[in-house]
Amino acid sequence: MKPTDTSNPDYFHKVVDCQWACPAHTNVPEYIRLIAQGRNADAYMLNRDSNVFPGILGRVCDRPCEPACRRGRIEDKPVAICRLKRVAADLSEDIRDRLPRAPAKANGKKIALIGAGCASLTVANDLLPLGYEVVIYEKLGETGGLMRSNIPRFRLPPAVLDTEINAIIDMGAELRLNSPVESMKSLLDEGYDAIFVGSGAPHGKNLELPGRYDTDRIHIGIAWLESVAFEHVDSIGETVLIIGGGNTAMDCCRSSLRLGGKDVKVMARKPRNLLKASDWELEDAEEEQVEILLNHSPEEFVIDKGKLVGMKFARVEWHDDGSGRLKAKTLDHIVLPCDDVILAIGQENAFPWIERDIGLEFDQWDVPVVDEVTYQSARPGIFFGGDSAFGPKNIIWAVEHGHQAAISMHKYCHSQSMTDRLPYGVNLASTKMSIHEWSYSNDFDPAERRLMPHVSLQERFKKLDIEVELGFTFDQTVTEVERCLNCDIQTVFSTKLCIECDACIDICPVDCLTITHNGEEVDLRGRLRAPAENLEQDLYVSEGLPQTGRVMVKDENLCVHCGLCAERCPTAAWDMQKSDLVIPYASDEPVCPTKRKAG
């Protein structure tokens, strides 16, 4: 193999599995260390730089970082990254005076954001401090998008939403509530310098089966959740069937329990391992005695004398059809009684308010064509982000889209090339303090993952808005922070210093280092001290070593960043260096000062 090029910022970034997996590249290990030091406000601000909504995300983030976390490869459970984020948010001191502010002088550019969801709010967050005049159009009477209208209050209290959303609006956005944009054409006529569409994917999918329109007790999940959130609905029948196996289904079943549902079942077509809902959402629903029935394919709504009385399902078995696709085979049929059915089978984008003759392109599914780097549509000056861009995802993706769209809009408004963007960078600094002393807690802590304490089952159903998760206790936090392996403290190797004494190889507790003769990757992976079987994780390969010409190889997969290799190295050929990923935001993009009219 060729010597590894560690000057490419991606190399060390990838070692920080959580940060690499986070769509917004939140600097997880650094914020965990800050929490460990009791610097919660600093941890909050560091989070806010990349993910904008630490208090919200610390509760409801989809947490793609956690399945990626290295700790989950060493043992079973990853670091409770998301729970720790909430600790930072809950315990942070007042940070209002540390928030970015709009400059005294505007920059003369005016932009419109459609929707007050997390995507639009991120654009506002990034562009208000640069002097933009920002107008937000929101169809509903409240901000927050699905975060407020769909994510139930027992998971995400409105006060948390208010704090973090107001932090942005208060920078000086002009918020127009109850103001749906009904025509893109007429918005264009208002002369904005750029427009951002953050209108989400507001359509819940329907299920066209016999009986669908013979009753009013069949509800579309996301519309029903919105009615609950805005208190238009405050009850449901005792027996409820939820159709679908995703996170929306979990919110619907748990909300039903709080509105009078006694026997609530989630009916999923697929087997457990193929359900879209996150593991923790499934577990939380099951803790509340929701029954999750698998392999039930809905066939018919059973109506008796104009009243919904049940639903008929085919019980199925899944087989590989030979081409890797699963095919269902019906075993038998079953009718389950119910008072209400909630359909939670997905969402779609819908843009009835965008005219088709104004230069925007729509693809075969009637979804606008959006560039994956610039987030610009086919019509210059109109940008998309969040669920409206590439279909429903989650909050953290919407935030990242917002950051990227903000960079593009900033460049667009200053007539600069949007593809010519600042690259990611990485700074490295040694953590060596003195002999045997490193500036991070490098000793491996074998503690197991802490479990989130919940409000008791007797208490939590008494009101709709009792937050179920209580947050980590002090002791839990103290233990959990030490589980983080500090993956950003990189093992950096200087080939010319190595005397091939094997000290690092012998001391490595996870056998990830080897000195051997070079070879092709497949061959090399098999010849290491512990075979490198995780192909998603890179091998670091040094240049030829001074004494024998062999190479130092490190399998990045299991390194626990304990620093023992560096401690044991007599020549300091290994050093533990903190890598700091430099993420460019709109405010980092150099744009020429805008010419302003005198007077």
Next chain:
Amino acid sequence: MSFIRKPNIAYKGQRTNALGLSMRDYEGGMSTLCAGCGHDSITSALVQAFFELDIEPHRVAKLSGIGCSSKTPAYFLSTAHGINTVHGRMPAVATGANAAARDLYYIGVSGDGDSLSIGLGQFAHAMRRNLHMLYLIENNGVYGLTKGQFSASADLGTKAKKGEVNEQPPIDPVKAALAFGGSFVARAFSGDKDQLLPLLKAGLKHKGFAMIDVLSPCVTFNDHEDSTKSYAHTRQFYHPAVHTDFIPPAEAITINYAEGDVVTVELHDGSKLVLCKVQPSYDPHDRAAALSYLEKSEAKGEIVTGLLYIDENRSTMHAVNNSAVKPLREIPYEDLNPGAAKLVELQSRYR
């Protein structure tokens, strides 16, 4: 040394042996040697050898004298038996222990100072007796523990860290072992585990005294430029004469030795050593030839390594003394101690 213990991480996919133990179960306490010391590398090779041979740690007795090298038994097999004896006196204690409990694996770890200076006499007699043990000399040419004075293995002309020149000829433990009757004589290098590991396994399975002189650089006092025991010097003049593969009993020889110059030696437990001669004329059964080969190579400055001599048929101490087949602890007390009357009877024979 490091200040944090190597943490015990049972990571997924970790290897286990036939006893269900991981390599970590063969480790010992945290090493207090200097970072980069060759001795630590040998320790790690020992851990691997015991692990791969599926030896139960409590079936092992570790013995040593005094020196940095002699400290190392504390760093492997923490659940084995062990004793850290007086300087240079480990062979005597090993002899006694072996006489009493002959069913254990004996491993002695010594240094060039411990074995070739103060302990030369004891070292010689253990070989003469063909004591059944593996004996390692972790050879760095200096007294590491007492801050780097030349030892008896320091080469003529080699320089100490502060520049003084050694003017006395060295004692080569390999030549000494050949002369004193060692039945398994090898040299290896802490920086080449591919060679060291099979030699350790072979030495543990050899019946009789297995002496391995392991060159083991002292990074602190003897790894400088004009030293002949540094990592760089050893690598430059490193000259493997015989490559050894260790094949456990019941396992077939699968490696294809093309060179032709291959000798297979079967050990008493059925395991096999495949000796592949890098130096075609070399015969590891011929003691005289081995000695003369070593003399010639030494003149050229070559550091000859490998299994240089083996004799599986020499009688061990127990055979010569016709001692009991069972370890003493398994012999009933009445048989071990037949009583005062028997003693008087025995003594009367010598009156």
